[in-house]
Amino acid sequence: MHWQIEILLLVILVVAALTALQLKNLLAAVVTLNIFSFMSAALMVSMGAIDVAFTEAVVGAGAVGIFNILAIFRTTRRTLD
Amino acid sequence: MREASTSPIIQVAIRGLMPVIQLVGLYVFFHGHYSPGGGFQGGVLLAVSVMLGRLALGLEMSQVVFRSGIAVGLSAVGVMIYAATGLAALLGGGEFLNYGFLPIPGLDPPALRNLGILLIEAGVTVGVMMALIAIYDEIVESRTESSVLATFE
Numbered sequence: 504m505h506w507q508i509e510i511l512l513l514v515i516l517v518v519a520a521l522t523a524l525q526l527k528n529l530l531a532a533v534v535t536l537n538i539f540s541f542m543s544a545a546l547m548v549s550m551g552a553i554d555v556a557f558t559e560a561v562v563g564a565g566a567v568g569i570f571n572i573l574a575i576f577r578t579t580r581r582t583l584d
Numbered sequence: 585m586r587e588a589s590t591s592p593i594i595q596v597a598i599r600g601l602m603p604v605i606q607l608v609g610l611y612v613f614f615h616g617h618y619s620p621g622g623g624f625q626g627g628v629l630l631a632v633s634v635m636l637g638r639l640a641l642g643l644e645m646s647q648v649v650f651r652s653g654i655a656v657g658l659s660a661v662g663v664m665i666y667a668a669t670g671l672a673a674l675l676g677g678g679e680f681l682n683y684g685f686l687p688i689p690g691l692d693p694p695a696l697r698n699l700g701i702l703l704i705e706a707g708v709t710v711g712v713m714m715a716l717i718a719i720y721d722e723i724v725e726s727r728t729e730s731s732v733l734a735t736f737e
Contacts, residue, residue, distance in 0.1 A: 553620040554621075556620075557621060557625055558624065558625055561629060562628055565629070565632045566635075566716060569632065569636070570723075572639070573639075573720065574723075577723075
């Protein structure tokens, strides 16, 4: 039962990463990147590295998200290309 | 950002979330010995609570929570706590950061190690929290877009 959960987490991880690359709305891309970060934290929990997972969840899904939102406020909401 | 958010949902949610995040941050800091967590994660959590307040409540209201402009100095204080603990162990006769030699009378080495870890983690917590808030304040307040662009030209 364990490896099925890991494969599900990996699939969500890859889909979130590809979605973040494709999105034109930058705020939605930031939220998708936070999903990516949280899924990698969950994968680290499943591999037994609780402390690394804690750091990844706090920094990747918390602080980096706020700094990305701050960067979007200084530019435009949608990509120009 | 500079002005408060106009949505009441965001206002109420952030005002409710901020003390909870701060409480979890303090829990993570104080239980760093026994469970996953420690100074870095607790400091990031405390900084995130302050930064969420800055985002949602606006620059003026968030000054009540944490005044901007003192963060850089306090991050230096965190580094000083770390270095002072290490140097105190050096003065007590041991190596740098060897907590068993801290010059505090009346405590045996295991209690001294416990206290030393706590002091180190307090320094790391204050340093990380204040450094992140200082980066945020620097991005928001310091320069306008034109002067940022001017520095690249």
